Amino acid sequence: MKVSQDFIEEVDEFFTFLKTLKEEHWLQKTGFREWTPWDVVAHLHFFDEISLASLAGIDAFGREKRAVMKSFFFGMTTQEIAEKKYDDLNPERLISKWQETAHMLGQALGNADPKQRLPWFGPDMGVQMFTTARYMETWAHAQEVYDLVNVERPQNDRIKNVVTIGVKTFGWTFQNRKKGPPGEMPYLKLSAPSGEIWEWGEPNEDSSVIGSAFEFCQVVTQVRNILDTSLQLKGNVANEWMSIAQCFAGPPVDPPEKGTRGPHKG
Helix, strand or coil: CHHHHHHHHHHHHHHHHHCCCCHHHHHCCCCCCCCCHHHHHHHHHHHHHHHHHHHHCHHHHHHHHHHHHHHHHCCCCHHHHHHHHCCCCCHHHHHHHHHHHHHHHHHHHHHCCCCCEECCCCCCEEHHHHHHHHHHHHHHHHHHHHHHCCCCCCCCHHHHHHHHHHHHCHHHHHHCCCCCCCCCCCEEEEECCCCCEEEECCCCCCCEEEEEHHHHHHHHCCCCCHHHCCCEEECHHHHHHHHHCCCCCCCCCCCCCCCCCCCCCC
């Protein structure tokens, strides 16, 4: 399964970048909920471990889920849960453990039965979509660390995984806010980092999203406000979708305010 290899490669690329951070960077707050880079990696590591439990079956996942829900009941956030669990790990040890676990997860997902359904905190997911979701979360959370140190991240066509989940969650973005989509999904025409053109739907002069695939991924993962991109939108549906696009699970979340996410912002 290609996406499992993409996931491993994304992990390794982020790991290599994390090793370039200076000691003071690990204590600085990013533009995402004021998480530090340590918080970001701890969060990814925590849910990669729970993902391995999901692969192990409903009983193993059930134990992990009950523990998380109990922590939520007592008012803890996912940031606080991960901080408590890994408080003995310095950045070097944390990123090594995370990379090791993520590799185990990627390999296990790649070897899993494609027909297998994996339990999660929301609806069960097929192996392919589950792996795509892990890739998306890793890619999205990495962005806040690149922004923190004002480094332009590498771009590659692996991000098609994020585009795919962004497209698949078009309807859910609106349903999650308890309203129906205002119309059919706009025509999507995106330029991949390689220069390849990716298209979804039929060309429509009145309803479209056209531009950089990289920027589209930033919008649907809510690491950028649509107004901080050069994406070209036509039609009410395109404008409404891109103003609230959310390709990750959970309650509705508003995108960052214009000008607040990016290098040395937020």
